[in-house]
Amino acid sequence: MLEHAFKGSKNYWLLLGFWGIIIAMGAGAYAVQLRDGLTITGMSRDVSWGFYISQFTFMVGVAASAVMVVLPYYLHDHKAFAKTVILGEFVAVPAVLTCMLFIFVDMGQPARVLNVILHPTLHSVMFWDMSVLMGYLVLNLLIGTITLDCERKGKHYPHWLKFFIYLSIPWAVSIHTVTAFLYAGLEGRPFWMTAILAPRFLASAFATGPSLLIILAVIVRKISKFDPGEKAIRTLATIVTYSMLINLFFFLVEAFTSIYSDMPHHLHAFEYMFVGLHENGVTYDVLVPWMRAGMVFSFITGFLMLFPGIRWNLKVVPYVCVFIICGTWIEKGLGLVITGFIPSTLGHITEYVPTAPELMVTFGIYAIGAFVLTVLYKIIIGVRERRAGYGADAQ
Amino acid sequence: MDDTRRKFLKKAGYASLGISCALPLLDAKLLAMSEETGTHEAAAKKQLAMVIDIKKCQNKQLVDAAANACHTVHNVPTITDAKGNINKEEEVKWIWTEKFANTFPEQVHARLERSILDEDVVVLCNHCSRPPCVRVCPTQATWKRDTDGIVMMDMHRCIGCRYCMAACPYGARSFNWNEPRKFLEKGRGIVGEYPTRTKGVVEKCTFCADRLSDGLEPACVEAANKVPGGKDALVFGDLSDPNSKVNLILNKKHTICRKVGLGTGPNIYYII
Numbered sequence: 001m002l003e004h005a006f007k008g009s010k011n012y013w014l015l016l017g018f019w020g021i022i023i024a025m026g027a028g029a030y031a032v033q034l035r036d037g038l039t040i041t042g043m044s045r046d047v048s049w050g051f052y053i054s055q056f057t058f059m060v061g062v063a064a065s066a067v068m069v070v071l072p073y074y075l076h077d078h079k080a081f082a083k084t085v086i087l088g089e090f091v092a093v094p095a096v097l098t099c100m101l102f103i104f105v106d107m108g109q110p111a112r113v114l115n116v117i118l119h120p121t122l123h124s125v126m127f128w129d130m131s132v133l134m135g136y137l138v139l140n141l142l143i144g145t146i147t148l149d150c151e152r153k154g155k156h157y158p159h160w161l162k163f164f165i166y167l168s169i170p171w172a173v174s175i176h177t178v179t180a181f182l183y184a185g186l187e188g189r190p191f192w193m194t195a196i197l198a199p200r201f202l203a204s205a206f207a208t209g210p211s212l213l214i215i216l217a218v219i220v221r222k223i224s225k226f227d228p229g230e231k232a233i234r235t236l237a238t239i240v241t242y243s244m245l246i247n248l249f250f251f252l253v254e255a256f257t258s259i260y261s262d263m264p265h266h267l268h269a270f271e272y273m274f275v276g277l278h279e280n281g282v283t284y285d286v287l288v289p290w291m292r293a294g295m296v297f298s299f300i301t302g303f304l305m306l307f308p309g310i311r312w313n314l315k316v317v318p319y320v321c322v323f324i325i326c327g328t329w330i331e332k333g334l335g336l337v338i339t340g341f342i343p344s345t346l347g348h349i350t351e352y353v354p355t356a357p358e359l360m361v362t363f364g365i366y367a368i369g370a371f372v373l374t375v376l377y378k379i380i381i382g383v384r385e386r387r388a389g390y391g392a393d394a395q
Numbered sequence: 396m397d398d399t400r401r402k403f404l405k406k407a408g409y410a411s412l413g414i415s416c417a418l419p420l421l422d423a424k425l426l427a428m429s430e431e432t433g434t435h436e437a438a439a440k441k442q443l444a445m446v447i448d449i450k451k452c453q454n455k456q457l458v459d460a461a462a463n464a465c466h467t468v469h470n471v472p473t474i475t476d477a478k479g480n481i482n483k484e485e486e487v488k489w490i491w492t493e494k495f496a497n498t499f500p501e502q503v504h505a506r507l508e509r510s511i512l513d514e515d516v517v518v519l520c521n522h523c524s525r526p527p528c529v530r531v532c533p534t535q536a537t538w539k540r541d542t543d544g545i546v547m548m549d550m551h552r553c554i555g556c557r558y559c560m561a562a563c564p565y566g567a568r569s570f571n572w573n574e575p576r577k578f579l580e581k582g583r584g585i586v587g588e589y590p591t592r593t594k595g596v597v598e599k600c601t602f603c604a605d606r607l608s609d610g611l612e613p614a615c616v617e618a619a620n621k622v623p624g625g626k627d628a629l630v631f632g633d634l635s636d637p638n639s640k641v642n643l644i645l646n647k648k649h650t651i652c653r654k655v656g657l658g659t660g661p662n663i664y665y666i667i
C-alpha cells in the first residue's frame with residue numbers, strides 16, 4: 001500500500017517539493033525561535049497566547065469533523081459515504097498532527113514536553129487535551145490504514161475494528177469539547193467563560209471540516225480517476241449548511257447575552273472585535289476589519305447554502321466552501337484566543353500582531369500537514385484506481 | 396410496547412437510578428466546597444498572608460525600595476528594548492504597582508474621588524486559597540504548599556505553556572520571553588545565591604519562601620519597614636495564628652481583596 005506514496009507523476013513530486021520548501025522555511029524560523037526565545041513572536045505579558053494556540057484551536061475542529069463522515073456511514077449506513085469516509089479520516093490525521101505541532105512550538109521549554117506525561121495532572125485540562133489528541137491520532141491512523149488495506153485486498157475490514165470505529169465517534173466530539181474547556185474553565189477571562197463555547201466550537205468545526213472535504217473531493221475528482229461520488233458531496237454540503245446555520249445561531253446567542261446584559265466585561269470583547277476600544281485617545285482596532293470580514297463571509301455563505309441550486313452545484317459549492325473556511329478561521333483562528341486577552345486582567349489594552357518569523361513557523365506547520373495529507377491522499381487514490389482497474393498512477 | 400423499546404426504557408431507568416444515587420455524593424462535595432468559600436475559613440491550616448496599607452504605600456520611595464529589594468534578591472531582570480527603555484510587553488515583575496481602578500475594577504464607580512482612582516496600589520501574587528494557576532498547570536510546576544499555603548513555582552519543571560498566565564485573574568505571572576541572564580548582566584548583575592532562570596519559563600512572587608526558611612521576613616516587607624514612615628505599610632503573617640499581626644489588623648480595620656467574586660480566595664489584603 002505504501003508503495004503508492006513513492007511512485008507518482010511529476011506533479012505529485014512538484015507538490016511535495018513545494019510543501020518541502022515551506023517546511024524548510026518554517027524550520028529555519030523555528031530554529032531562530034529556539035535560539036532567541038519566544039520574544040521573536042508578537043506575544044506579550046498581556047497577550048500571552050497568540051497565533052500558534054489560535055491555529056491549534058482551529059485545527060482541532062478540522063480534525064474532529066471527520067466524525068461527520070464516519071457517523072452517517074457507520075451508524076446510519078449512509079452508502080454514499082462508502083468512498084468518502086477514508087477521505088475524512090485521512091484529513092483528521094494531518095490535522096491532529098498540526099495541532100500537536102502548534103502546541104509544541106508555543107512552548108517556552110519544548111525539551112521538557114515529556115513532563116506532561118511524567119507528572120500527569122488530572123485537574124489540568126491541558127493534560128486531558130493532550131491525551132485525547134494522542135488517542136484520536138492513533139484511532140484515525142488505525143482505522144484509516146486497516147480499512148484501506150482491506151479494501152485493497154478486496155476483504156471486509158476485521159470485525160474487532162468496529163469497536164474502534166464506534167469509539168472514534170464520541171472521541172471526535174471529545175477532542176473539541178476538551179479544547180473548548182481549556183478556555184471555558186477560566187474564571188478570570190469572561191470572554192471565554194461561557195457554556196456555549198464547546199457547542200460553538202463543534203458547530204463551526206462541523207461547518208469547516210466538511211467544507212474542506214468538499215474542496216478536496218472535488219480536487220480528487222478532477223485530478224484522478226477516483227470519484228468520491230456526487231451524492232457524497234451533496235450530503236457533505238447539507239451537513240455544512242446545517243452546521244453553519246447552527247454556528248451562526250450560537251454566535252448570535254452569545255452576542256445577545258453579552259450585549260443585552262450590557263455588562264462591561266462581556267461587552268468589551270465584542271467591542272474590541274467589531275468596533276475597537278478607545279483609551280486615552282488611542283484606538284485599538286487591528287482585529288476589526290478581519291472580524292467584520294469574517295462575519296460577512298459567514299452570514300453570506302450561510303445564506304447562500306440555503307439554496308439547493310448553490311448547495312448542490314458542484315461547480316459553485318467549492319468556492320462557497322472556501323469562504324466558509326475563511327469565515328470560521330477568522331472567528332476561531334484569529335479572534336477567539338486573542339480577544340480573550342484584551343483587555344488584560346488588569347484592564348490594560350495591549351494589541352497583538354504576529355511577527356514574520358511567527359507566521360513562517362505557522363506556515364511551516366501547515367505545510368507539514370499539507371505534505372502528510374498529500375501523501376495520504378495519494379495512497380487512497382492509488383488504491384482506488386487500482387481497484388477500479390486503471391492500473392497506473394494518475395496525478 | 397416492543398422489546399427493544401422496553402429494554403431501552405429499562406436501561407434508562409437504571410441509568411437514572413445510578414445518577415440519583417450519585418447525587419448525594421455530589422451534594423456532599425458541593426457542600427464541602429461552599430463551606431470552603433465561607434467568610435471565616437477554618438483556621439487550622441497555616442496560610443501566610445499580607446496586609447498592605449494603600450495610604451502608606453503612596454510613598455513612591457517606599458514602593459520602589461520594596462520592589463527593588465524583591466527583584467534584587469530574586470535576580471529578576473529589568474527587560475529593556477534596544478534603546479534601553481523598559482520593554483513593557485516582556486517585563487518580568489514580582490511586585491509592582493497598578494492604579495486603584497485597575498486593581499479593584501469592581502470597586503470603581505462614576506463618583507469615586509479622583510485621587511483614589513489614581514492611587515498606586517502595590518500588587519503581587521495573591522497566593523490564592525483556590526488558585527486557578529495551580530488548577531490548570533499540566534505539570535504541577537506550580538502548586539500550593541500544604542505547610543504554609545504559599546503558591547510555589549518550580550522553574551525547572553515548567554514547560555512554558557503559559558496556561559497559568561491565561562488562568563490567573565490578577566496578571567501576577569511573568570514569562571521569560573527572552574534570555575533573562577542577558578538582561579541581568581546588562582543591568583545590576585547577578586546578585587547572591589538565588590538561581591537565575593532560563594528563557595521560556597514562567598515566574599512570580601513566592602512570598603520569599605527561601606528567606607522564610609532562613610527565618611527572615613519577605614524582602615519587600617523588610618525593605619518597606621526601613622523606609623521612614625513605612626512602618627507596617629506591608630505586614631506579613633500567618634492567618635491560622637489568631638495572634639499574628641495580620642490577624643490583629645484584619646480584626647480591626649476595613650480591608651478588601653482583589654476580585655473576591657471569582658472565588659479564588661486571595662490572601663493579600665488591602666487597607667483602603
Ligand code: SF4
Pocket residue numbers: 519520521522523526527528529546562563564565566567568599659
Ligand atoms: S494570584 Fe494568580 S498566580 Fe498567584 S496564586 Fe492566585 S491565580 Fe495563582
